[in-house]
Amino acid sequence: MKNRITALFGTEHPVIQAGMVWASGWRLASAASNSGILGLIGAGSMYPEVLREHIRKCHKATDKPFGVNVPLLYPDIEQLMDIIVEEGVKIVFTSAGNPKTWTSFLKEKGITVVHVVSSVKFALKAEEAGVDAVVAEGFEAGGHNGREETTTFTLIPMVKERITVPLIAAGGIATGRGMLAAMVLGADGVQVGSRFVASTEASSHDNFKQRVVEAGDGDTRLTLKELAPVRLLRNKFYEEVQELYGRGASAEELKTLLGRGRAKRGMFEGDLEEGELEIGQVAGLIRDIKPVAEIVRDILTEFDLVKKGLCQLAN
Structure with a gap:
C-alpha cells in the first residue's frame, strides 16, 4: 500500500512500531523495519551512550528506514539529539513536550520530524511548529497519556478536520481491523505499540510479555x-x-x-x-507472543481481508 505515510518514511506499509520504553530496542526496531513498516527505537529508557549503541546496532541489522522516539522532557535531551544527528538517524518522533523546541533543529539537519499529541489543540501547535506528520493518540494507549482522555476514534476525525500534514492514529490499535477502522476515520497510517510488546524481539521481560497475553x-x-x-x-x-x-x-x-x-x-x-x-x-486482544514478522503479516492480512469484505458489502 502506497500513500502519504509510506512516501514520507520510505516504507512498504503505513504502519509504525511505537518507540516504547523498556521494549523498543534495536532488535525490535530493526525487525519491524525489515518487515516493511517503520521501526522506532525508544530513547525514553536509555542513557545517551546506550542510545548510540542501539542506533549503531540497528544500522547494522537493517538497511531499511528506522527512527528514534524521544520524549522531550528527557533530562539529557541535548545529548540525545546530538547523538541522533551524529549517528545519521533520518526520522525522529518526539513526544511529551513542546515541538517548537527541537523541530527546527532537527529539520535543519535533514531529519523528518513527527510529534505525538493527544488533542486537536496540540495537533495544531505541532503543525505550526513545522512537523512533517502528527501522531494522534487516544487515551486507550498504554504508558503515559494526555490529560484530555479523548478516545482514539473520537480524536482522529477531529484532528483530521484541522490539519493538513499526514495523520497517524495511535492508541488501541493492534489488528488489521483496527488499522482499517482508523484509516476510514481519516488516518493516513497507524502506530502500534502494545502488540509489539508481546513480540519475540521486544526487550521487555518475558514475565511482562506473558502478563500482557493473559490480560483481559x-x-x-x-x-x-x-x-x-x-x-x-x-x-x-x-x-x-x-x-x-x-x-x-x-x-x-x-x-x-x-x-x-x-x-x-x-x-x-x-x-x-x-x-x-x-x-x-x-492488551485484551493480544493472545500470543510471536516474531515481529508474523505480527506484521497478521495485521496486513486481516486489513486486506476486511477491506475486501467491506467492498463486497458495498456492492
Whole structure:
C-alpha cells in the first residue's frame, strides 16, 4: 500500500512500531523495519551512550528506514539529539513536550520530524511548529497519556478536520481491523505499540510479555493523573496507589510511593507485583507472543481481508 505515510518514511506499509520504553530496542526496531513498516527505537529508557549503541546496532541489522522516539522532557535531551544527528538517524518522533523546541533543529539537519499529541489543540501547535506528520493518540494507549482522555476514534476525525500534514492514529490499535477502522476515520497510517510488546524481539521481560497475553477486558487503568497520567495493568503497586487515593493522599505522597525505577522494575526486570506495568487497553486482544514478522503479516492480512469484505458489502 502506497500513500502519504509510506512516501514520507520510505516504507512498504503505513504502519509504525511505537518507540516504547523498556521494549523498543534495536532488535525490535530493526525487525519491524525489515518487515516493511517503520521501526522506532525508544530513547525514553536509555542513557545517551546506550542510545548510540542501539542506533549503531540497528544500522547494522537493517538497511531499511528506522527512527528514534524521544520524549522531550528527557533530562539529557541535548545529548540525545546530538547523538541522533551524529549517528545519521533520518526520522525522529518526539513526544511529551513542546515541538517548537527541537523541530527546527532537527529539520535543519535533514531529519523528518513527527510529534505525538493527544488533542486537536496540540495537533495544531505541532503543525505550526513545522512537523512533517502528527501522531494522534487516544487515551486507550498504554504508558503515559494526555490529560484530555479523548478516545482514539473520537480524536482522529477531529484532528483530521484541522490539519493538513499526514495523520497517524495511535492508541488501541493492534489488528488489521483496527488499522482499517482508523484509516476510514481519516488516518493516513497507524502506530502500534502494545502488540509489539508481546513480540519475540521486544526487550521487555518475558514475565511482562506473558502478563500482557493473559490480560483481559478491564485489566488496565489510567492513574497517577496528579503526576503524569499513565495506563497500567492492575497489580500490587496499582492497588497501593488506589489505597493512597482512598486516604486522600497528596501528589507528594503519590510521588514518594512511585519512587524511581518502577517502570524498569516491572517491564524490563519482570517484577509483576512491585513494578509499573504499562500497556494499552488493547492488551485484551493480544493472545500470543510471536516474531515481529508474523505480527506484521497478521495485521496486513486481516486489513486486506476486511477491506475486501467491506467492498463486497458495498456492492
